[in-house]
Amino acid sequence: MGPGRLHALVDGVFAIAMTLLVLDLPQPADSQHLVHDLLHAWPSYVAYLVSFATVGILWIEHHGMMSAVRQVNRRFLERTLLFLLFISVIPWPTSIAARYAQHASQARGAAVLYATTMLLMGVSFSLGWRYLAEHPDLVAEPARGAFPAGFRRALYGGLVYLVAIALAFVSPLASFTVDALIAVYFAVSKSEVPGLIHRAAQSGERAPSG
């Protein structure tokens, strides 16, 4: 079957996960020092930004991958649902991280939870790339060669969070910093993989919305 309706579900889950992050921003009740209280909650804003950026970049990457997909089957849909599971769960570790990032004894657990979610998100994303690398019949002919490289890029991008998990035991703050740096790296990196796939897909024989 064509990938059209899968796009609708994926875009919906991404849009909702990105927007539900707002529910974790501070809502002080009856504050007598509103500006102070809002500034004091600065980890919430950092967590919001990092999660929003990470999910946004993953949406761009997923969008790039899917632009070369011509057919989807049930096994690929199930892999995509596994990826969406970790996308949809993102507001939860973000909220925990925002609350406990400055907590002397509990920040470590929050940092491990956050980086572990990101790790699972990245690895489940790479499983989609691998499935397509192993099932080239689902992919537009000229783009097939780029999928093994795309799998490696997604997998390594996910495994970097192992560093953030390990660092959490030394310094939770350093762990969160690594999470943020990964988002920045992927935002500015000049990987040729998605570009290759786009150009290959555009020279292909069928439109991706078919």
Add this chain to the structure above:
Amino acid sequence: MGPGRLHALVDGVFAIAMTLLVLDLPQPADSQHLVHDLLHAWPSYVAYLVSFATVGILWIEHHGMMSAVRQVNRRFLERTLLFLLFISVIPWPTSIAARYAQHASQARGAAVLYATTMLLMGVSFSLGWRYLAEHPDLVAEPARGAFPAGFRRALYGGLVYLVAIALAFVSPLASFTVDALIAVYFAVSKSEVPGLIHRAAQSGERAPSG
């Protein structure tokens, strides 16, 4: 009328129901034992996984059914809305199940509520199959023969939750286990019905997004 906009509403409701489940995950405030408190809430994660998987599989099944539908009418839209009613309500029994699954005296009620919602979801899904089996003019010609079997598969899949409801009175834990096993069964089952419909629809004369 064509089924295009119905897809948009259906995909939206599924995406939101799947993503709102995150609001039920534990958010301990000012915990001094964050890791312990999060681990202690393990029924929340199981309930999240089972509900997400069940809704995800139903999305795949609905997607399969709709791929052969060429026209929709008001009566079919109303049956679809009834199905969406039970999809959209899913975060509620999930939340109740997560809170009361380990409660000595109240777990039974939570297990009955959860399995009953799943039962109603499955039965309302089967009503859509039956309507299409009885109105073959709405369906692509080569796929029409598969709809009676699709109705039976959806109906039996829903009625299995009667077992979970009955078991709840003996052991709530066993009841929840059945709920989880049904999701696993449908994830790995090799039913030919959706595949038949897809292949038939693809050999049909018009694109499903028309």
Add this chain to the structure above:
Amino acid sequence: MGPGRLHALVDGVFAIAMTLLVLDLPQPADSQHLVHDLLHAWPSYVAYLVSFATVGILWIEHHGMMSAVRQVNRRFLERTLLFLLFISVIPWPTSIAARYAQHASQARGAAVLYATTMLLMGVSFSLGWRYLAEHPDLVAEPARGAFPAGFRRALYGGLVYLVAIALAFVSPLASFTVDALIAVYFAVSKSEVPGLIHRAAQSGERAPSG
């Protein structure tokens, strides 16, 4: 411009409003009488059902109206946003109605709020019909004649809520019953207007998704 992206926004707002209703269902914490507490909250389920059905039927009606629309302009987009304002606000009066429907002295205010929101929703919907009746250039040629009748149907359907508002001062329960009956009436009514528009639109020259 074509109406394609307006559909996406409209379907998104409807899907979210329908799904956010779930946040108003009862979530008893640490209950020792879960079944009793859940049954006691029966007005929540009635309010959920009536709001879901009303919004669902309005989605079907809006879908029917839009199937004949070939072009949209800024003034029509603004009228649609006004309609979406009342759709998106629906979880709020629903929640108030569920909480206060059984309250001796406060049910009246809740009933007035609920019916007034429905009134504004219906009237703002009828404004869309009227704008299209007055701007037939936006509508597929064969369907133009049906828009004045569609406007009247939507307007009268909205104005019936004046009865529910008036009844609230005599009996809040009677007022809520009228709200429910209006949803039932529109679900089973056999109005020819949307059908006329669909058939006319299908004989028209361009696809609505253009």
Add this chain to the structure above:
Amino acid sequence: MGPGRLHALVDGVFAIAMTLLVLDLPQPADSQHLVHDLLHAWPSYVAYLVSFATVGILWIEHHGMMSAVRQVNRRFLERTLLFLLFISVIPWPTSIAARYAQHASQARGAAVLYATTMLLMGVSFSLGWRYLAEHPDLVAEPARGAFPAGFRRALYGGLVYLVAIALAFVSPLASFTVDALIAVYFAVSKSEVPGLIHRAAQSGERAPSG
């Protein structure tokens, strides 16, 4: 790549941000004076209306801009995500504004927060216009000339919120009034830019949904 899936994400984020505003409306628990309590919360309704109208008008404007876009690239996607960041955050300053608008000493902070969010939203929107003005290859040929004027219109529309920020230090109420007036102005203004772009895009060679 074509802009089709970007539309889906954008429309999803707008629809969710508009609908999540409802969570900030007052939900008095066990009130003995429901009507009084609801009327007393009038700043909530004004904040809801102004935020809904501002986001709605921005959706219309973004819709107009995108109707001439034929290709999107990664840099443009990133600028759009930045814009969506401020759209998705809107329920937060709206909630703070509704709670503190009548607070003697804390209204100033709420007014600055609200107008600053709007400023960032407007400026990030103008960055999209500027990128397209500087990359005319992404835009339908006949519409290219209108993008510099569109950039200036969006930028000035955003910078007006500097007035609201400055006014907050004199009178928070006056600041909120300016926020509301900006929404009214853009709702009724007769700018030729989006109209020019639409007409140019329609005379272009490819459909925007491609």
